[in-house]
Amino acid sequence: MNFIVGMSKSAETVFINYMETHNLSMTPQRKLIVETFLKTEGHFSAEHLCRLVKEKASDIGQATIYRTLKILVESGLADSMDPGDGVALYEHAYGHQHHDHLICVNCGATVEIFDETIESRQEKVAEDHGYKLTRHRMFLFGLCADCQNGSH
Amino acid sequence: MNFIVGMSKSAETVFINYMETHNLSMTPQRKLIVETFLKTEGHFSAEHLCRLVKEKASDIGQATIYRTLKILVESGLADSMDPGDGVALYEHAYGHQHHDHLICVNCGATVEIFDETIESRQEKVAEDHGYKLTRHRMFLFGLCADCQNGSH
DNA sequence: TTCTATGCAAAATGTTTGCAATCAC
């Protein structure tokens, strides 16, 4: 379950460090939630993570899962986004470079995208308006190749 | 209150046409809500529009305002967006070209932006992944000039 | 021990819906 990325620390180590420096204790609940989060690839809702966690320990309350997700985001292990329907989606952030998302409006298939030209134009546009850019969100919506063809 | 834009129809005309072709009736409530919407510039929430409408007619229910906002979006007069906090913001869409938004994270000042290069790269990135792009949303977050300086 | 974390249930938020009464055409 470790990320082997050169000399960088594992996600677990980063999380444990964050916990220690913030006087947060490592409870079995948090351990399970973080492990489950790290094992889950892709983009998923809090509710989806809840289901996965409760499969392993049905007595964990959803409040704890939401609270731990917040810690995961603060610690830099998770990133959260809302493509527009008011439901936050989470994904791994540690060891992952910034990217935006290309989402199929029919089946939900999501591709992580990154375009240097867009990124630098964003900086420039912000500067042109006197803004100091801190972050951005970009969602491209369309029909994926599969959905353009056959079904539905 | 009319938009004088060459030969194009006024927003009211477009709305009335939409109503007729969709078998929707022009009630005094809808009339007031649409008038208020058209008079309100910028980016505002449903709740903000509710307040403005209720100042004029306190007996209009919020459900009617939400329902009318939906009609406004469907008719192409309004555009709705959610910059990320789960609250939809509305703005005029009729007679306005597409644009994205640059938002001050401190004071909320919002600038409408448009960059040809970004737009065409978005198309290309989508194509490269076999997607047929239908729409996109982009939010740039940063500190506006005012907030970089003095007050906070 | 002492302060933090938990689970539960209730609250908060923004939006939508069911329904009987009302209104537009």
Next chain:
DNA sequence: GTGATTGCAAACATTTTGCATAGAA
């Protein structure tokens, strides 16, 4: 008249919070 529209209140979905209990260090 007839079907669409309204206001109300309740329902909704997601996320957050208060609180008494339980647990970590």
